[in-house]
Amino acid sequence: MSAILEVKDLVKRYPGFTLDQVSFSLEEGKITGFIGRNGAGKTTTLHSLLSFLAPDGGQIRFWGQDMRAHEQAIKQRIGFVSAGMNFYNKKKLRRITAVTRSFYEGWDEALYRRYLSLFALDEDKTPEKLSNGMKIKYMLALALSHGAELLILDEPTSGLDPVSREELLEIFLNLADEGKTILFSTHITSDLDKVADNILYLAGGKLKADCSLKEFTSSYRLVEYQKESLPAGTESLLIGERRSREGFTALIRTEDAGRFPLPARPCNLEEIMVHMEKEA
């Protein structure tokens, strides 16, 4: 599989926070979920990829080309959506689209119309008249209509209702089937459980995991227990103990499950993340 994006030793320093030598790559046609708690450095990473930020070190190569040297050509092949974006509140969508369209060689007007209809967007409205969810849908319509081969999405499902989220996840799966590559950060990890092939997990500016979702989730098991029923000597196996209504929960490594005397069940991304963050 060829690497669509290769990030090597990416460093960005702020007072009190450092994105510390983050390295990963994306494979063609895969959906990669980018997770981590608030302030972990996800947006810093995504913004560094697209030159919003000037990194203090590292290499960013899309399709084998250096971003700084080939920024214009690379961005023709990328669609970017960020939930926090908010622009031209008084301009009609029609006008914003007309400008956007003029920049893309591969703009597909029929596809754009289809997304407008799917997302129930009215081009005569201005962004200030749209809810946050509708704004994201509009940005997605723009990003999906110019034949982007790589979609970089920063919290694209936040603010969307469950039906819209499901629709969007279905679109992502279809796009991946067409060979498009998707990198998206989200706090709604259940979305990733449904669609992601791979996971990047960032904590405190460091990349803690870069593997397939299956590998990531199968590496851990969740145990539920009462403190008093916990056999002696097993505490060291527990990762990120948390209170729950019934007692306590914690992760254990799958390879330790045989040695652990209590039942352990498979866990999802959210359960892994919250326990690992507690451990950190």
Place this chain on the structure above:
Amino acid sequence: MLLKLLKKEWALCLHPTSWIMLGLCTLILIPNYPYGVSFFYMTLAIFFLSMNARENHDVTFSMTLPVAKRDLVTGRFLLCMLLELLSLLAAGLMILLHRVLVPVPNAAGMDANLALLGEGLILYGVFHLLFFPAHYRDVSRIGVPFLTASAAVFLLIVLEIVLCHALPLFRDVLDTPDPQYRGAKLIFVLLSAFFYALATWLALRLSQRHFQKLDIR
């Protein structure tokens, strides 16, 4: 690509007050007025344009477009230069009208003549040098760069008024009604245009360099 950027700037960033500022070229029709001030209003239009762009998060949107980061600066320069060109054309028209409607010399500085266009070019060049590189260090900062650049523009206007009374080249040659000394005034305009081009080029390079290093959040 630059044409597309210019269209984007025109469609999404241009502030409506730009047309009012352009209309203030009619100040050239007022007798005994420091006509250089009419060019200041176009720099005020650039201030409003920059503010409009900031309030509409233009940079964030533009960064998602298939454009090199530094070219976003070029797009803004192009729009500003276009506005300035329009203001010079309007000023030229007002100068012609002034000859017909108010055929008296100006006691408050440069006459409404060909050399006035040269003054406009110098003022715009100085404004570019002081405003844009400071603004592109941090695109959220517009006030201080504008105040600094405006102070320089007003100082130059005062200097021009003083020179028109004190320096023979200005008093006896440049500050005279057209068509007197047309050749000398034309040379002055050409030299001013050269200065404008040089200052703008330098301002563009510095602004691009600053913007390239800027973190957009």
